[in-house]
Amino acid sequence: MQALFSTAVSDRRAAVQDSRQHAAYRALRSWQRDLTVNYQLYLLVLLPVAYIFVFMYIPMYGTQIAFRDFLAIKGIWGSEWVGFKYFAKFFDSPYFVRVVRNTLEISLYTLAAGFPFPILLALALNSALGRRFKKSVQMVSYAPYFISTVVMVGMLIQFLSPRIGFVNDIIAALGFERVLFLSEPALFSSVYVWSGVWQLTGWNSIIYLAALSTVDPELHEAAIVDGANRLRRIAHVDIPSILPTIVVLLIIQCGQIMTVGFEKVYLMQRPLNLSRSEIIATYVYKVGLVSSFPDYSYGAAIGLFNALINLVLILAVNRLAKTITGQSLW
Amino acid sequence: MPKPSITVSTADRVFYAGNNAFLVLTLLVVLYPLIYVLSSSFSSTDAVISGRVWLWPVDPSLRGYEAVFTHQGILRGYYNSFFYMVVGTTVNVTMTILAGYPLSRRDFKARNAIMMFFVFTLIFQGGLIPTYILIRNLGMVNTRAVMIIPVALSVWNVIITRTFFQSTLAPELLEAARIDGCSDFQFVYYVVLHLSGAIIAVNALFYGVVTHWNGFFQGFIYLNEKRLYPLQLVLREILILNEIEQSMLTNVDLEALEARQGLVELLKYSLIVVASVPVLIMYPFVQRYFVKGVMIGAIKG
Numbered sequence: 001m002q003a004l005f006s007t008a009v010s011d012r013r014a015a016v017q018d019s020r021q022h023a024a025y026r027a028l029r030s031w032q033r034d035l036t037v038n039y040q041l042y043l044l045v046l047l048p049v050a051y052i053f054v055f056m057y058i059p060m061y062g063t064q065i066a067f068r069d070f071l072a073i074k075g076i077w078g079s080e081w082v083g084f085k086y087f088a089k090f091f092d093s094p095y096f097v098r099v100v101r102n103t104l105e106i107s108l109y110t111l112a113a114g115f116p117f118p119i120l121l122a123l124a125l126n127s128a129l130g131r132r133f134k135k136s137v138q139m140v141s142y143a144p145y146f147i148s149t150v151v152m153v154g155m156l157i158q159f160l161s162p163r164i165g166f167v168n169d170i171i172a173a174l175g176f177e178r179v180l181f182l183s184e185p186a187l188f189s190s191v192y193v194w195s196g197v198w199q200l201t202g203w204n205s206i207i208y209l210a211a212l213s214t215v216d217p218e219l220h221e222a223a224i225v226d227g228a229n230r231l232r233r234i235a236h237v238d239i240p241s242i243l244p245t246i247v248v249l250l251i252i253q254c255g256q257i258m259t260v261g262f263e264k265v266y267l268m269q270r271p272l273n274l275s276r277s278e279i280i281a282t283y284v285y286k287v288g289l290v291s292s293f294p295d296y297s298y299g300a301a302i303g304l305f306n307a308l309i310n311l312v313l314i315l316a317v318n319r320l321a322k323t324i325t326g327q328s329l330w
Numbered sequence: 331m332p333k334p335s336i337t338v339s340t341a342d343r344v345f346y347a348g349n350n351a352f353l354v355l356t357l358l359v360v361l362y363p364l365i366y367v368l369s370s371s372f373s374s375t376d377a378v379i380s381g382r383v384w385l386w387p388v389d390p391s392l393r394g395y396e397a398v399f400t401h402q403g404i405l406r407g408y409y410n411s412f413f414y415m416v417v418g419t420t421v422n423v424t425m426t427i428l429a430g431y432p433l434s435r436r437d438f439k440a441r442n443a444i445m446m447f448f449v450f451t452l453i454f455q456g457g458l459i460p461t462y463i464l465i466r467n468l469g470m471v472n473t474r475a476v477m478i479i480p481v482a483l484s485v486w487n488v489i490i491t492r493t494f495f496q497s498t499l500a501p502e503l504l505e506a507a508r509i510d511g512c513s514d515f516q517f518v519y520y521v522v523l524h525l526s527g528a529i530i531a532v533n534a535l536f537y538g539v540v541t542h543w544n545g546f547f548q549g550f551i552y553l554n555e556k557r558l559y560p561l562q563l564v565l566r567e568i569l570i571l572n573e574i575e576q577s578m579l580t581n582v583d584l585e586a587l588e589a590r591q592g593l594v595e596l597l598k599y600s601l602i603v604v605a606s607v608p609v610l611i612m613y614p615f616v617q618r619y620f621v622k623g624v625m626i627g628a629i630k631g
Binding site for chain 1: 339341342345346349350352353356357359360361363364366367378379381384425426428429431432433435437438439440444447448451453454455456457458459460461462463464480482483485488513514515518539540543544545546547551562565566569570595598599602605606609613617
């Protein structure tokens with residue numbers, strides 16, 4: 001009996017193991033088959049994969065210098081492990097509060113001011129009369145997106161110049177004092193955000209226009225029969241149908257709340273406005289690459305701190321998207 | 331009960347008038363700065379510095395353009411940017427199709443794994459300093475290669491391109507080609523490339539203009555030899571740092587200090603226009619494609 005029982009158990013064990021082995025074997029075989037049948041697809045994708053590995057994954061691996069006293073001559077592995085030294089240094093530094101605060105201020109301001117305009121423009125374009133008129137507004141409003149950041153900031157400097165800028169000429173003509181827009185720390189975020197609204201509203205409206213173009217015309221016809229005027233149709237047909245798009249985009253933007261691009265801020269910085277314009281990205285650049293003693297490890301630690309916050313934010317936000325809208329970002 | 335009518339109601343008439351007014355206002359707000367730059371660039375030095383330009387060129391002159399086209403640094407930057415744009419975009423488009431096509435094939439077993447490998451780089455990156463160390467170790471600092479190879483592929487464009495292939499290449503096409511004895515390489519070369527004019531245009535526009543022609547970061551971080559500078563770095567020196575090497579302005583009379591500073595201000599406007607020419611040329615051609623491109627990208631693949 002005992003023997004019989006143990007054989008049964010071992011039999012079952014063997015069967016389980018067998019089926020596991022079998023599954024693994026089958027998986028192996030199907031991969032082998034894919035490699036034989038689709039080997040050309042593997043060859044096609046080889047170069048892009050190699051590129052991503054070298055230029056994206058090796059730097060990820062390199063972030064460990066944030067935990068070491070990196071010295072170029074010793075290399076990543078040879079440099080001494082110092083744990084959280086550089087993170088502690090950042091948290092204790094007076095710049096910590098300043099750069100995080102400025103980053104948050106600029107990104108929240110961008111979100112609050114920049115988010116509604118593309119929706120408004122898309123709704124207006126969608127209900128505009130006259131196809132050619134609509135097309136020309138679209139074409140013109142997309143154009144500023146293709147202006148380079150350097151030119152954009154160059155234009156701001158010209159337009160806002162207290163000496164020759166037309167904005168200040170208008171302010172002076174109205175009897176007010178000329179404003180030093182670009183050196184006044186308190187005005188930095190406003191200049192940054194509103195010039196961004198000018199540059200990006202048209203471009204960002206495309207995605208809403210695309211969503212609006214999928215609205216079933218029958219909904220509008222039904223609403224007309226019910227006596228709804230255009231404004232009410234916007235409120236009860238157009239807006240509800242682009243609401244999912246709005247929610248998804250809003251959520252994506254919330255995931256990027258600790259990300260402000262380097263270029264435009266850096267180009268708009270000058271010594272007088274640094275108290276309100278130094279953000280995480282520009283600070284990393286300055287401590288890591290340009291100071292008289294470039295501190296790679298310190299710069300990498302600040303960068304890693306920011307990247308980890310972004311990762312957590314995007315994962316959290318994706319979770320949220322799943323619960324609210326039933327769809328995730330990936 | 332209100333009589334249903336096919337004529338536009340008063341409420342709607344007010345709405346359409348208001349709506350069109352809003353759009354006209356938007357049009358003017360977007361257009362005015364652009365017209366202002368264009369008009370200033372064709373005005374005289376004096377008109378620019380005394381603020382007499384409002385809408386149309388005042389005392390029309392080509393002095394600004396003359397100064398731009400005789401400035402050695404600008405010409406060199408223009409040449410360099412053109413080189414980076416042409417070579418770089420070719421590499422970009424090739425790489426994007428190489429990645430986009432296999433990832434669009436549903437029967438490709440490694441598809442999801444590779445996609446995850448790509449998409450993860452969108453949510454987490456090594457950051458500036460580790461990337462800089464890598465590129466320095468590869469010996470690419472201060473080379474033309476640094477403007478092309480480290481930016482050879484953008485994952486966003488791969489996603490857009492993959493989605494495009496998924497929605498435009500019917501599976502029957504591949505089947506038919508296979509029956510004729512077509513391999514995957516041949517299929518990409520003879521079929522896929524011929525059906526992807528729209529997506530190549532979209533990719534070329536984004537990589538060419540946004541990454542290469544307008545790109546500032548790559549050159550700013552990795553180049554410090556002026557002979558390699560792309561146009562955007564030259565633009566920064568002149569437009570933002572207000573540094574202009576006087577010796578670079580040849581054939582221009584630089585007698586009075588005031589005239590000189592005035593000319594620099596005028597040159598800035600002409601320079602903005604000249605720097606935007608390639609974009610202006612490409613814009614009308616690809617305009618219809620990029621709207622399509624954004625829409626394709628917007629649909630989750």
